[in-house]
Amino acid sequence: MxxxxxxxxxxxxxxxxxxxxxxxxxxxxxxxxxxxxxxxxxxxxxxxxxxxxxxxxxxxxxxxxxxxxxxxxxxxxxTSKDSPPPNPSLYGQKLHEGLNYVTVRDGISIAATVRLPIGKKLSDGPFPTVIEYSGYQNAAPGDLIVGAAGEKLGVKDPLAPASSVIVGATLAPQMLGFASVSVQMRGSGCSGGDFGLFDDAAAFDAYDIIETLGRQNWVKGGKVGMVGISFSAISQMYAAGTRPPHLAAIAPMSTTDDLYSTGLPGGIYNKGFANTWLKERVQNAQPAPKGGQPWAIARVNGGDKVCKNNQKLRLQTLNAFKLIRDNPTRAAQIYRDRSIADWAEKIDVPVFLVGAGQDEQTGANWVNVIPHLDHNPNVWVNIINGHHFDSLGPQIMSRWAEFLQIFVADQVPHTPPQMQPLGTAVFPAATGAPGQTIPNMRFSNSTSVADAKARFKANTPRLWALFDNGGGSAGFGGLSSPWQKSLNGWPSSTEKMHLNAKGKLGTSATGGEVSFNPNPANRPMNTLKDASTDTAAAWGINPDYNWQQAPGRSGLGFISAPLPSDKIMLGNGSVTLRVKSSAPVTDLQVTVTEVDKAGNETSVSTGVLRSTFRGDGTAPDYYRQVPMADGFNLMTVALNPIMHGFRKGNRIRILVSAPGGDLPAWQFETLRTGGKVVDTIDLSGSFATLPVISGSVPGNAPPCGFLRGAACRPYKPAFNGG
Missing domain, CATH: 2.60.40 (Immunoglobulin-like)
Structure with a gap:
């Protein structure tokens, strides 16, 4: 500077x-x-x-x-992202316990709070060390647990970290006994710079922080890991893609595949969770003390001159909402620059990736990153049916802890004494389910770290899919999966089912046409009775759903015959429709459900598409806009990745309607129709491509409404019979 x-x-x-x-x-x-x-x-x-x-x-x-x-x-x-790293002298800065300000390559200073295991001081090191990096209230130097307890008593601590950074702020130091460094993304909190929504500057800030930390004498082995859920997971993909030499491994939970699939699914603005999240980022980027995060306001008002100086560039933060309005297609440079898939192809450290199959916040499309990690032999992916929080489920947390102990701490795994008390407290607080223990570490009897590492690799599948979460030993609705599938990667096998006359869904096409009047105004926006975008209501053991079918002639249904055998679906699917509309542009939603023998209908997956992004009939084209032609047009609606076990005797159902009403927190800025638009489907060219893998479905499903991540209601045929 x-x-x-x-x-x-x-x-x-x-x-x-x-x-x-x-x-x-x-x-x-x-x-x-x-x-x-x-x-x-x-x-x-x-x-x-x-x-x-x-x-x-x-x-x-x-x-x-x-x-x-x-x-x-x-x-x-x-410089550019391809420029050589800065002079190593930049990384000679020394950090102490508590709040630090670390200078990165462009002279901006980044707030970073060093948290140590309970009762430890730096001189007790070296410690295995992890970073949590986000733009939430992350580097606030207070205590998360104490702050949460005070908030329940009506006494808020502005210096307490947000609960969303619990992995780095609490679990890593208090459960695993690691040192943890909470790093505040530029343009937020007390860090300098502007908030660039995962721009290159933020990615290389992480590189500089990692390289600085790797040189601290209290960091074990001279390497650090990265942990965190959601915001703190997304940032790991960018950071690891810069390939910092002192990064040991990453463990992202509940990430996404790109900003477009969450913010503009199918080319339609997500005015629900994505909009709420962006509003919060804009507010957090305001300069303190007149705006910004509570901890920055408190620090500036308390005389922190560095924090005050770091607010100077905040008014230069780009208008995120204008960027979205001005860039409606995925081809826009802002999305290409922030492509997580592109960064993932550069990641060469071990990765423990976790996500939920029905994530109500960041979405289920995070799985589309998996093929971009194929070059890396040390990647372990875990998918569990459920919501955003479910990545922290106890069955996964056990393997998460093993991974960090082996690949970051470079030690034989052991079950930390603090793990079970924290597990039995955290899960009931988040879900209302009974307290659950986290399984003990595997491989604790290994003769060496090399032996533990070899056994972990031999006994941990590349992809571990945990089904029927909510129907396991934790009780109905609790965080527990009773059966799992181990695979070598994200599956790609599919089966085709045809949409037929009289609402039938079959293995061969019968032709015909059917018309309906899509109307996004005739259903609740969400599946939850609480129509806000606060998703915590979805995390309970039996959420208060208000999932309603499109009434009258506003939606179509197509239902299969009872299945002659079990059918496990895991992978990407789509529904291709031949559509003619009375409107120049039409927005459509397709939803896959399961109807059981008792007449209960359970949601499985959904997808939306604006007709101008319809593609060539084999896949949606989000890179350009194509006007509707006269007559029938092919629209291939990508389904959110499917993870569900359909049981013998139950039926598969596909619904077609206007967007909205089938998700907990995503809401769509869709075209108003007033019920006057007429969409006609040519059934001779309309079909579903569903990701079916081999295997049977053991046991019984949990009762209606208790399968995590899935709404449930009584089945009612649509007007066309399905």
Whole structure:
């Protein structure tokens, strides 16, 4: 970071250059500024905001200088994601217990709180160490458990971390006995910079933090791991993709595959959870103390000068909602730059990836990252039916702990004494289910770490699928899976079923046409009676569902004959429809359900698509918009990945309607029809492609409503018979 010469006529500004961008602070507000390259050519321009700052983005590597009235600024170096790492001297910074500020390559300082196992001090190290990295209230230096207890008593601690960062803030140091470093993403909390929504700058901040931590004498083995759920999981994929040498392994839980599939599924804006999440990010990015996160406000008001100084670039944060409005297709550069799949292809450290099959927040499409990790032999994927929180289920937590002990701590796994007390407290608090113990560590009798590692690899499948979560030993609705499938990777086998006349779903096509009047206004937005986007209501053992079928002629149903044998579905599926509409654009939703012999209907998967993104009939095309042609048009609606065991004698059902009403928290900014639009389906070319794998379904399903991640209701035929 450089300061201009102290001249009376000069504005004493500060400048910095990083990955693809350059910034300036401390100018007089309203100053017109130009950024020029080494040849004097203009590379960008703007006006200093109310805080005297400006960021110029999307720059090529090279030397640049800010020019403006009274401005005499030093040149700055801009790099790219492919540039060599900074001089290693950057990583000589020493961290202490508690809150630190770590300088990264562009001069921005990042807040990072070091948390140690209970009763330990740094001199007791070295400790196996993990990072949790997110833009939530993460590096707040208080205690999460104490803060949560105080909140229940009506006494909020603004310095307590958010409950969403429990993995790094509590589980790692208190359950595993690891040191944990809570790293605050730039543009949030007390970190400097602007919030770029997983931009390259944030990815390489993680690289710099990892390299700094790897050189601390209290970090065991000179390498760190990464942990966390949701935001803290997504960030791991970007961080590991930068390939920092001092990264040992990552363990992401409940991530996503990209920002598009969550924010614009099928080309339709998710005005439910995704919108709520973005609003919170925008609010968190406001400069403290007038806005921002509670802990930043408290720190600034308490005299933390570094935290106050770090707010200067906050008004330069890009408008996330404008970015979405201006970039309706997946081909947009903002999505290509943030493609988790692209970063995953660069990950070369061991990965323990966990996700839920019906994640109501980030969605189930996280599984689409799995093939992009095929190059890496040390990847273990775990999928469990259920919601966002279910990635933390006890059966998975046991293997998660083994993985971290072997690949980060470099030790033979053992069952930590604090694990069971925490397990029996955390799960009831989150789900209302009875307390559950976490299974003991496997391989604790290994003769060496090498032996434990070999046994872990030999006895842990590449893909472990935990079915019927909610019907296991924890009691109905509890976090427990009674049966599992072990596979070598994400399955790709499929079976085709045809949508036929009179609402039949069969193995051969019979043809015909059927018309309906899609109307998104005639059902609740969500499957939960609480129509807010607070998803905690979905985590209970028997959520209060209000799942209603599209009434009258507003939705179609197609149902199979009773299944002659069990049918396990795991993988990606779709429903292809030949559609003619009275409207120039139509939005459609398809939903797969199971109807049991008692007449109960359980939700399995759903997918939505705007007709302008219909593709070529074999897959949806989110990269361009194609107007509807006269007559029938092929629309292939991608289903959210399916994970469900259909039992012998039960029936498969496919519903077609306007979007909405079949998910707990995703809501769609869909086209209003007033029930006047007529969509006609040509059944001769309409079919479902379903991901069926071999195997039988053991035992009985939990009672209606207790299968985690699945709503349940009485079956009622649609007007067309299905």
């Amino acid at each position: 450089n300061a201009a010469p102290d001249a009376a006529a000069a504005q004493r500004v500060h400048v910095g250059g990083g990955v693809s961008q350059a910034y300036l602070t401390d100018a007089r507000p309203g100053t017109s500024l130009t950024l020029v390259d080494s040849a004097g050519n203009q590379a960008g321009s703007g006006v200093a905001d109310k805080l005297g700052s400006l960021i110029v983005r999307d720059l090529q590597p090279g030397q640049y200088r800010f020019v403006g009235k009274g401005i005499s600024a030093a040149p700055v170096a801009v």
